[in-house]
Amino acid sequence: MDGRRVPHEQLQRAVAALCDAQDFAQRDDLENARAAFQDRAHDDLHTIAAALDAQDRATESRILRAKNRIETDFSAGDLAAIKADFPDLVDAAESGLRVLNVEPLPCG
Amino acid sequence: MALVRRASLIIAVVAAACSPGGADRTPKSCSSPEPLSAHVASYDLAVGPPSRFIVGLLAADNCFVSFGRVTLRLAYLGTKESPQEEVFGKPISADFLLLPSGPGETPPPILEGPVSGPASRGRGVYRAEVQFDRAGFWKVEATAKLAGQGTLSADSSFEVLAEHAVPAPGDDALPTENLTLSSGGAPRDAIDSRAVTDEGIPDSELHQTTIAQAIRDRRPAIVVFSTPVYCVSRFCGPVTDMVSSLARDYESRAAFIHIEIWRNFEEQAINKAAAEWLLRNGDLTEPWVFLIGADGRIAARWDNVATREEIEPLLQALPAG
Numbered sequence: 001m002d003g004r005r006v007p008h009e010q011l012q013r014a015v016a017a018l019c020d021a022q023d024f025a026q027r028d029d030l031e032n033a034r035a036a037f038q039d040r041a042h043d044d045l046h047t048i049a050a051a052l053d054a055q056d057r058a059t060e061s062r063i064l065r066a067k068n069r070i071e072t073d074f075s076a077g078d079l080a081a082i083k084a085d086f087p088d089l090v091d092a093a094e095s096g097l098r099v100l101n102v103e104p105l106p107c108g
Numbered sequence: 109m110a111l112v113r114r115a116s117l118i119i120a121v122v123a124a125a126c127s128p129g130g131a132d133r134t135p136k137s138c139s140s141p142e143p144l145s146a147h148v149a150s151y152d153l154a155v156g157p158p159s160r161f162i163v164g165l166l167a168a169d170n171c172f173v174s175f176g177r178v179t180l181r182l183a184y185l186g187t188k189e190s191p192q193e194e195v196f197g198k199p200i201s202a203d204f205l206l207l208p209s210g211p212g213e214t215p216p217p218i219l220e221g222p223v224s225g226p227a228s229r230g231r232g233v234y235r236a237e238v239q240f241d242r243a244g245f246w247k248v249e250a251t252a253k254l255a256g257q258g259t260l261s262a263d264s265s266f267e268v269l270a271e272h273a274v275p276a277p278g279d280d281a282l283p284t285e286n287l288t289l290s291s292g293g294a295p296r297d298a299i300d301s302r303a304v305t306d307e308g309i310p311d312s313e314l315h316q317t318t319i320a321q322a323i324r325d326r327r328p329a330i331v332v333f334s335t336p337v338y339c340v341s342r343f344c345g346p347v348t349d350m351v352s353s354l355a356r357d358y359e360s361r362a363a364f365i366h367i368e369i370w371r372n373f374e375e376q377a378i379n380k381a382a383a384e385w386l387l388r389n390g391d392l393t394e395p396w397v398f399l400i401g402a403d404g405r406i407a408a409r410w411d412n413v414a415t416r417e418e419i420e421p422l423l424q425a426l427p428a429g
Contacts, residue, residue, distance in 0.1 A: 005120045039226035043170045050340060051121050057374040061338075068302060068337045075213050075346070100121045 006047055008102045014044030015093045019107035022086040034074050048096045056099045062092045141167035141224040146250045146262040149233045149343050151393040151411040154272040161238035162413055163250055164343055167224040172231040175204050175221025178252045180236055185245040194247055202234035205415050207345035222252045233343055233413050243270040273388040277408055281400040283320040286367045286381035298371045298379055301337035311352040314366035323404045328362040328426050333382055334395035335369035343413050347395045350416055361426040369394050
């Protein structure tokens with residue numbers, strides 16, 4: 001992770017994948033929600049958090065806490081909690097992108 | 109309380125060469141693994157007896173190479189002052205360590221591999237026992253025969269120290285008075301970063317005693333240093349949950365202790381216990397798991413990726429108390 005250069009597009013795609021995961025969850029499709037989150041969003045949420053590390057620890061913390069809640073929800077297979085918790089993660093990740101001067105793609 | 113600067117977190121966000129266009133909303137196929145990249149996942153490598161060396165292999169588009177075995181070759185590159193031309197040693201076969209699943213999650217099916225696939229189909233690292241005979245910089249070349257995708261190689265450079273910076277097998281364990289559920293005045297999330305104001309502290313069985321007390325009692329201890337919320341390693345798995353599951357099965361044989369890294373994440377303050385064990389020259393690596401023997405010495409340690417399969421046999425060898 002040291003010294004990596006990450007294009008805007010990669011981070012925008014990760015946050016868009018969160019929107020997709022949220023959409024799948026709203027349609028009660030737990031497995032596709034999990035796959036979208038784990039395969040297309042998870043790693044770059046860490047990247048966004050790491051990019052925020054030196055400039056906005058509060059937003060970094062908010063992203064990582066919201067991510068951890070969703071991971072706990074997925075571990076428990078708790079679809080209602082996933083539906084309830086996803087909006088905060090999407091909002092936190094979008095806020096993080098804006099701190100990094102990257103405009104998030106619209107959800108949906 | 110100690111302040112830490114995580115120097116490894118240097119990310120430059122740069123504008124893409126082309127316009128972003130639409131987001132890719134298709135499921136990952138991971139059908140085109142190139143370029144493959146190797147990431148040394150070991151911390152605190154040093155000259156000494158053979159020890160665990162772990163490497164993660166990432167394919168294009170955040171896909172992981174998983175399962176089966178890969179071949180590693182190592183070359184010494186010299187030091188900053190005295191670089192050497194690389195000469196690779198003999199090939200070493202490395203097996204796969206699957207990252208633990210979360211509680212309630214079904215582990216992915218084990219494939220013959222190695223295969224390139226998305227994280228949801230299993231991710232982990234490749235492990236070999238390796239002995240380093242010289243301090244300085246080294247290179248590892250990892251070669252994977254990917255089913256239906258040919259043979260691909262990737263390499264990565266890393267540093268080997270003259271001696272370990274973090275307590276290692278054979279060393280006396282530090283008699284640390286870590287936070288427990290009965291520590292007065294400690295913020296709840298300094299005991300476990302998952303703790304929130306109005307709920308209990310997760311895995312409370314891991315917060316009952318201190319390393320110092322286990323040493324005084326001559327009781328073996330498994331100690332996990334981790335931050336479940338704020339882990340930064342891309343190979344992070346639910347290591348704290350895994351240790352908690354071991355605690356339920358082996359509580360008669362050892363004490364089980366979780367030490368949260370952060371006292372206050374936003375203020376970059378780490379817990380004193382974590383600092384004593386892991387903070388070196390302003391840098392801290394996590395997660396770590398240590399097995400402390402009844403004699404108070406470190407019997408084993410696992411850096412970054414720790415699996416039940418590696419730890420459980422050592423617990424089974426301990427006498428039931």
